[in-house]
Amino acid sequence: MGILTGEEGDPVALENAAARGRVILVCEHASRLLPKALGTLGLSEEALASHIAWDPGALAVARLMAQQLDATLVFQRFSRLVYDCNRPPESPAAMPEKSEIFDVPGNAGLDQAARDARTEALYLPFREALSRLVKSRIAEDRAPVIVTVHSFTPVYFGKPRAVEIGVLHDSDSRLADAMLAAAGRAGGRYDIRRNEPYGPADGVTHTLKEHGLANDIANVMIEVRNDLIKDEAGERAVADYLAGLLVEGLSSPELR
Template sequence: MLHHAGLLTRSEGDPVGMVNPDGAGDILIVCEHASRRLPASVGNLGLTNDVLKSHVAWDPGALAVAERLSAAFDAPLVYQQFSRLVYDCNRPPESPGAMPETSEIYEIPGNRNLSEQERDARTEALYLPFHRRVEEVIEARVAAGCGTVLVTMHSFTPVYFGKQREVEIGILHDDDARFADAMLSACDDLDSPYRVRRNEPYGPADGVTHTLNLHAKARGMLNVMIEVRNDLIADEAGQARAAGYLEDLLKQALQKSS
C-alpha cells in the first residue's frame, strides 16, 4: 500500500476497496464514487457537513446496489474508499474534473490553486492505485480464461442546477454501445417500472466514460455505465428494488451478448 506526500496515513488504510475479489461470474463491477470519506490531511476542503454528506462528495446508494449485484453475479467489485472531491477516479489526471474547484453550484475551496506537487500526490495516492487494482483484476480474469463485461455503478441527484430530472436510470456508453444496446433491448422486453434512457443524465461529452475507455476499449471488452437516481436508492428497500431490476436487465443483456 502506497502513501504519497503525506496525503494518507497508514491508519486510514487502503484507498481501494474490494468485494468478492475471486468472483468468477461474467461481470466486473467498479464503483468510483462509493465513499464521501476525506483524508485527514485535506480537512473538510472548506465545506460544510451538509455539503459533504450530499451527492457533491459521492454517489449515495451506488455502493449498496453494486454490492447486491456483486452477490447476484458472483462478481468482483472494486470501489474507491475516498471522496471524489479529493480525486474523481472516473477522470484522468489532466481533467479539470479530477480535482474539481466547483461541483454543480458549490465552490470547493480546498481544491483551489493546488500546486503541481499536491495534484501529483492525490493522483499517486488515489487514482493510480485504484486503476491498477482494476487492471490487476482484469488481467487475472484474462489469465484464468474468464470472459468479462465491465460495469461501472453510479447514482445521480434528482435535482441539478435547480432542474428536476425525469430520467430514473441511465444506461451509458461511449463508442462501444454493444452491451448498452443489449440492456436497452432487455429493458423493452421487461416493461420497465423505471424511466430508462440512453446516455442520460450524462454522456460521453461530459467526460464520464473514462473508466470504460481506459480498461475496456483497448481490450474490446463489453462495457456499460449505469446511473440510478439517488432518491430511488436512498434506503434498503429502494436499493433492493433497483438492484433486482438491474440484475434482470444484466442477465438478459448477457444472454443477448453471448
C-alpha cells in the first residue's frame, strides 16, 4: 500500500504559477496533515497540533507575501513528521524518531523500504516540482530568487528566545545581507538577526543549497517567531514587513 491514496491529492501545491515577480516562495512545513495510511504516528492531538508537526503561521505569511510580490508559492501539503522536505533522505531529521520533547512512535525503527516509500511519496515530488519551476524561470531568462518561509517557537527546551525574525543563509549571503541592511535602515520594529535561531550548522539550509546555490541564484531562509503570527493581524504585519525588506533588498545593485 502506498503512503498516499488518490483521494489525498498531490503532496506538493503550487499557487500563482503564472506570477511575474522574481521571487519563488517555498514553505516546506506548511501543514500538519498526516497521510491516512500512517494514522497519528502514535502521537496525541496536542503533539500533532504543536510546532513539531508544522510551522504555525508560515503558510499564511507566505501566501500574503505571494500576493504582494506577485510570487509563485510552492508548499508541502503533509506534515514534516512524515518527511521534512528541508532535509535530504539520508538525514535522520528527514523522518525524526524524536522531535523536541516528543517521541514519534510511528517513525521509530523505520527500515530502508519504509524510508524510501516516504521519500518517493513526499520528498521527490516536492523537490522535482521546485526544480522544474526554477529551471523554467531560468530558461525564460528571468532568474528567480528563492525565499523559504518558516516559523519557530518563542521557548525552546525551556529557554526563551529574544530573536523575533531570523534571516538565514548558507554560503551565498547576498540577499540576507541586503535584507538585513534594509532592516537596519527601517529601524527596530522587530528583533531581526542573522542565522538565528538556527544556522547552516543545524542542517536547515538544504532547500537553499539544493535549489539556490546549485543554480547560482540568490536565496534566503526566513524564520518568524510564531507568537508574532498567531492571528491574521500579526500575519499581515509580518508579511508586509518582510515583503518590504525583499523589495528593497532586491533593488540593491548586486541583486538587480
